[in-house]
Amino acid sequence: MLEGQMEVTVDELRGLVSERAIQGETMLLNMGPQHPSTHGVLRLILELDGETIVNLVPDIGFLHTGIEKNMEAMTYEKALVMTDRMDYLNNLGSNLCYCLAVEKLVELDVPPRAQVVRVLLTELTRIASHLLWLGTHALDLAAMSVFLYTWREREILMDIFEMCSGQRMMTSYFRPGGLWRDIPQGFEGAVKQFLELFPERIREYESLLTENPIYIERTKGIGVISTEEALEIGLTGPILRATGLPFDMRKAQPYSSYEQFDFEVPIATNGDTYDRYIVRMEEMRQSLNIVRQALDRLPEGPFRSNNRKFVPPPRSELGHSMEAVIHHFKLWTEGFLAPKGAVYVPVESPRGVLGCYLVGDGGPKPRRVHFHAPSFANLQALPMLSRGHLVADVIAIISSLDPILGDSDR
Numbered sequence: 525m526l527e528g529q530m531e532v533t534v535d536e537l538r539g540l541v542s543e544r545a546i547q548g549e550t551m552l553l554n555m556g557p558q559h560p561s562t563h564g565v566l567r568l569i570l571e572l573d574g575e576t577i578v579n580l581v582p583d584i585g586f587l588h589t590g591i592e593k594n595m596e597a598m599t600y601e602k603a604l605v606m607t608d609r610m611d612y613l614n615n616l617g618s619n620l621c622y623c624l625a626v627e628k629l630v631e632l633d634v635p636p637r638a639q640v641v642r643v644l645l646t647e648l649t650r651i652a653s654h655l656l657w658l659g660t661h662a663l664d665l666a667a668m669s670v671f672l673y674t675w676r677e678r679e680i681l682m683d684i685f686e687m688c689s690g691q692r693m694m695t696s697y698f699r700p701g702g703l704w705r706d707i708p709q710g711f712e713g714a715v716k717q718f719l720e721l722f723p724e725r726i727r728e729y730e731s732l733l734t735e736n737p738i739y740i741e742r743t744k745g746i747g748v749i750s751t752e753e754a755l756e757i758g759l760t761g762p763i764l765r766a767t768g769l770p771f772d773m774r775k776a777q778p779y780s781s782y783e784q785f786d787f788e789v790p791i792a793t794n795g796d797t798y799d800r801y802i803v804r805m806e807e808m809r810q811s812l813n814i815v816r817q818a819l820d821r822l823p824e825g826p827f828r829s830n831n832r833k834f835v836p837p838p839r840s841e842l843g844h845s846m847e848a849v850i851h852h853f854k855l856w857t858e859g860f861l862a863p864k865g866a867v868y869v870p871v872e873s874p875r876g877v878l879g880c881y882l883v884g885d886g887g888p889k890p891r892r893v894h895f896h897a898p899s900f901a902n903l904q905a906l907p908m909l910s911r912g913h914l915v916a917d918v919i920a921i922i923s924s925l926d927p928i929l930g931d932s933d934r
Contacts, residue, residue: 566586581907621878625868639781649874653875670729759901761875861886
């Protein structure tokens with residue numbers, strides 16, 4: 525019987541845990557589904573020999589919201605708002621992935637200005653996501669100060685997102701064909717202030733953790749995985765790059781003008797919890813570099829495609845053009861017709877490769893929407909990473925994977 529559960533049959537356990545557990549030689553323990561270290565609602569079944577992990581079984585599905593099926597019941601434009609609610613720490617990145625899939629399906633152009641703004645805001649979103657990861661990761665290991673400092677900088681980024689979209693998190697700012705609206709007055713100045721401030725703040729975080737003997741003791745050699753093992757499971761993102769493989773979708777298959785930007789792909793060599801921290805810290809520096817380049821080369825011009833078949837008319841036309849009002853009404857009530865066909869578009873989220881598979885059937889609603897979620901794939905590594913470690917190490921290992929359960933449970 526599991527701690528915290530009424531009854532579990534032997535047949536249900538067989539295949540998940542060892543025969544030693546079934547014979548009562550090891551202990552089965554529930555961790556979760558409300559454990560604070562899980563960064564979402566995740567249940568773990570631990571098989572323990574004393575305090576040593578013999579086996580670990582992740583149990584997901586507690587947050588299942590049916591997002592993909594809900595998107596299939598909406599027009600292409602209206603379905604966009606659902607993407608913010610999957611990986612809610614990479615909301616703009618999820619917007620981008622879906623928009624790219626729609627644009628590929630209907631062959632919709634995106635103006636250069638919109639492409640550069642998309643890159644700029646997606647990289648700020650990556651930094652914001654890594655800041656939340658760093659703060660909660662440190663907090664999981666009892667380092668309270670880092671948590672407070674990262675929240676301080678993250679608030680600046682939330683203000684920038686709110687400046688653009690009116691929302692701090694669920695922005696829905698990217699739209700098929702470009703952006704919801706152009707960047708507002710004061711946006712460039714706010715981003716420049718952040719660029720000047722943040723490099724010193726990264727050094728401040730590192731001064732608290734990188735050479736801290738307690739942090740090193742809790743992370744070095746903990747949750748080690750090799751490149752070969754990571755590829756077999758399908759891991760991507762910082763977890764894979766911490767094993768020494770410089771795979772990044774922004775370099776391997778550039779999208780939204782990333783091929784025009786100069787940046788490095790940070791890697792480490794040991795594949796442990798400590799190296800996953802090192803990779804993410806350097807990724808924030810590289811994202812700053814990309815944002816600086818985007819700000820320097822931000823072109824003038826339209827912020828959204830002029831293809832009126834798929835894009836609503838500018839709001840400025842609605843006050844004096846009946847045709848624009850009719851067009852706007854029909855697009856938002858009926859939607860546009862997308863051709864029959866299937867497309868797949870992958871992007872690099874803060875947690876790894878996020879892909880959108882989109883199927884059109886000639887109507888105004890997608891026939892099928894499916895996302896390849898990095899958190900779902902990365903959680904599969906938990907049993908391998910945890911075996912042989914202590915229960916306390918599981919906390920650090922889960923945190924180092926940076927799972928977002930909304931990303932897994934769709």
